[in-house]
Amino acid sequence: MKKKILFPQISGMIHGGDYNPDQWLDRPDILEEDLRLMKKAGVNCVSLGIFAWSAYEPAEGEFHFRWLTDIMDRLYDNGIYTVLATPSGARPAWLDAAYPEAMRVAENGLRDRHGLRHNHCMSSPAYREKVKIMDTRLAEAAGRHPGVILWHISNEFGGECYCPLCQNKFREYLKNRFHNNIEELNRQWWTSFWSHTYTDFSQIEPPFSNGERSVPGLLLEWRRFTTWNTTDFMQQEIDAVRRITPDIPVTTNLMELYEGLDYHEFSKPLDLVSWDSYPRYHNDQETLEQTAARTAFQHASIRGLKQEQPFLLMESTPSQVNWQPFNKLKRPGVHKLSCLQAVACGSDSVQYFQWRKGRGGAEQFHGAVMDHLGTDNTRTFREVAEVGRLLQKLAPVTGSPVKAQAAILYDCDNRWAIKDMQGLSQSGKQYEETLYLQYQSLMQLGVETDVISSLEDFSGYRLLAAPMLYLLHEGVAERLIKFVEQGGQLIATYLTGYVNEHTLCYLGGFPGGGLRRLFGLYSEEIDTLYPTDTNSARFADGDCSVIHDFAEILKLEGAEVLAEYTDDFYAGSPAAAKNKFGSGTAWYVGARLAQAGMEKIYRMALEDAGIEIPALPRHVEMHRRSDGKHNFVFYFNYGSQNAVIEHCLGTDLLTDRKINGTLVLPPMECAAVMQPLR
Known part of the structure; x- marks a missing residue:
């Protein structure tokens, strides 16, 4: 493991956040005060221009960048660097009036009106051209400034568009995906059901809210297309700034386990990954410790996109947000813990949205370092300044990666496919919650765990957890078999290996794709439990674990029983089993066990893997x-x-x-x- 210093210009960790001086150009006294207070808080970097299109181009073709470079000069003179953003996340009113095709069409077929943000059509040639012009002019005006250390491409990409441009582009995407073979598409999508067979690609529409939503393969490919098209849009932005500033790295801010994009694909063009972390601290559903564990999982899921290098915490709040159902203040001390947890999980930055609250607009009451009060004599400012001081002490950590011996497999395709699956319990699938609980089980045992795609390299790990790996990408089953054969420990659960990458069911028993022989068993049926149903799994030592939601009825073909069901007509049959395979072991948990039951199995697997379980105190x-x-x-x-x-x-x-x-x-x-x- 070697250090990878992301920003040699900065000695240590980045501390700062979103700064919007374009909203305060009429208050030079406030801009001057900002510099003094940033230095007092230990801020060494700010993000500029994320939503500044109207300030850059108040009318079409009329560009103003002098205010920006003046601000950058003053920041740089005070030892504060710039993350420079492209402003494509929110459009000025004149652009939508002149180019209505830039506005998205919703899934009901109606075009959006001007407003909000992140609601542009990724396929629109007119919008792409305007963005290209803006990015080029911005890069020429400010990209070569010595204070610029990173490009921030747009902001929190997401959303879908159903306009005619996107429909046609989707059809071209499908032609390429299925090699212009409509018969193959029909076979993989099983369109003969309900006689929904297509005879030409021109007949295919996106899944409108009043259209075709009964073909799982179509739903999955639409989401894949949205990721592909959004990535293509982002790549055009990257190309525009790289032509002017080839040596400045690029990133964009991702979001918490965001469902709309496959981040494993979307992050490939980026030099480094960053994300916006807004945990719901102090909620009435979980303890602070549980919220922190959930946040650590989110950090690990972002870290897994670019392994062997740090990521960036691009946004967080030093106090509270304004968009959650209940916007609770961080209690004293929690800000320090949350910031340092990000660093512990692999971040080389702590950044905030935002430096100073805006006087109006949708986020005028979103937390910031500087409140409307306008003074540094606040609890929030003091806690931010303390974090700035501690980050300086953590300078030796900068650039060091997190190296885990265990990993949890998380595929966005799998998540989408489980959501769209018509079966089991529509409200109780809880794939995301299952991922988190599996991570929490390992974290409570003191085991550092990555969150990676099933398409990543497994060779550096001793233990893999594959909860609810319903969809198998081509070649994944073979790689899992090889992993176990060469000495790895693989823990899988109910709903493993049911469908291929087009959502076609495997024949010959689940888990399919060749995994039946790996686990030494097959699932004959899967039962769905009501919340009022009771069942449990009894281990050989007499311990019992409560079962919720799902229970597979397993038939063994060489596997060794770990636990048996205690109730219902399948009482006495296996609930969990393990199978020695090559030099490793494949563990299969056929029911959704309570946390204690899963931890018991993880302890056994970790022992077989030779992974140390440190003696950590509770909490x-x-x-x-x-x-x-x-x-x-x-x-x-x-x-x-x-x-x-x-x-x-x-x-x-x-x-x-x-x-x-x-x-x-x-x-x-x-x-x-x-x-x-x-």
């Missing part, structure tokens, strides 16, 4: 980064009592304290222990 979360010379081990105490961590040696970078065996961590505190590698 303590641990993460590890490494640069090949040092391990950087982070501990977070979300409990209400002191946590005592034994066998801890090194230096806590946050306090400069030497740890010689025992680390005592107070409630709501964290430590970052630097340990030389032996």
Whole structure:
């Protein structure tokens, strides 16, 4: 594991966030005060121009960039660098009036009106041309500024368009996907059902809300097309700025497990990945520790897009947001924990939306470093300044990757296919929640875990978890078999290997695609449980685990029983089993076990994998980064009592304290222990 320093210009971590000086050009006193306060808060980088199109081009062909370069000069003179954004995420009114095709058509077939943001047609030649002109002029005016360290392409890409342009482009996409063979499309989509067979690609429409929504293959390909078309749009933006500034890296800000795009495909053109993290801290459904664990999973899912290098926390709030159902303030100390957790999970930045609250608009009450109060004498500012100070202490961590021995497989295609599947419980599939709970099980055992696509390389891991791997991409089954054969531990669950990449069911039993022999069993039936139903799985040692939602009736073909059902007509039949295969083991959990049951199986698999399970106190979360010379081990105490961590040696970078065996961590505190590698 080697360091990869993303920004050599900055000594250490990035600290800053979205800055909108274009909204304050009539207040030079505020712009001047911003510089003083940024330095006081330890800000060393800001993102500029994310929604500044109207300030750049107030009328078509009339460009104004002098205000921008003046701001960049003053920032740079004060040691503050710039992440420069292209402004395509929100269009000025004059553009929609002149080019109505830039506005999207909704799934009901009606064209949107001007308003909101992120609602442009990705296929529109007129809009693409206007964006290309804007990006080129912006890059020429400001891209070569010495303060620019990164391009921020648009903002939070997402959404679909059903206009005639997108319909035609979808048909061309399908022609290419199926090699212009309509018969093959019909076979893979099983369109003979209900006599929905197509005789020409021109007959195919997107899944309008009042149109064809009964063909799972069509629904899946539409989502794949949306990812492909959005990526193509983003690539045009990247090409425009790279022509002028080939040495400036590019990113865009992703969102929390966003359903609308396959980020594994979408992130490929990016030099590095970044995301916007807005956990619902202090909600009434889970503990703070559980919210933090869920956030760690989100960090891992972004980190997995570009392994072996850090990611960026592009947006977060230092206080509260304004768009959740209940916009709770972060309680004292939580901001520090959330920021340092991002670093522990692999981020080389802590950035905020936003630096200063706007006086009006949709986000005038969204949290910011500077409130409408206009002073640094606030709890929020003091906590931000504290984070700035701590990030300076964490400079040695910069550039070091997270290296995990375990990984959870997450495919967006699989997520889409499960959602569209007509079967089981429509409200109880909970694929995303299952992913999170599997991650939480491993994290509570102190095991650093990546979240990766099934198309990624498995060779660096000892253990793979594949919860609800319903859809199998071509070649994945063979790679999973090879992984286990060569000594890996694979843990799969109910609903594994039911359909191929076109959502056609496998014949010959589930799990299909060749996995039946790997697990040494097959699923004859799958039962759906009502919330009021009761069943459980009994392990050989007498422990029982409650079962929720789903239970497969398994038939063994060489596998060894781990647990049996206790109730219903399948009582006494296997609920979980394992199968020695080559040098490894394939574990199959046929029912949705309660968390304790899954942790029991993970403990057994981790032991077989030779992965250490550290003795962590309750309520303590641990993460590890490494640069090949040092391990950087982070501990977070979300409990209400002191946590005592034994066998801890090194230096806590946050306090400069030497740890010689025992680390005592107070409630709501964290430590970052630097340990030389032996």
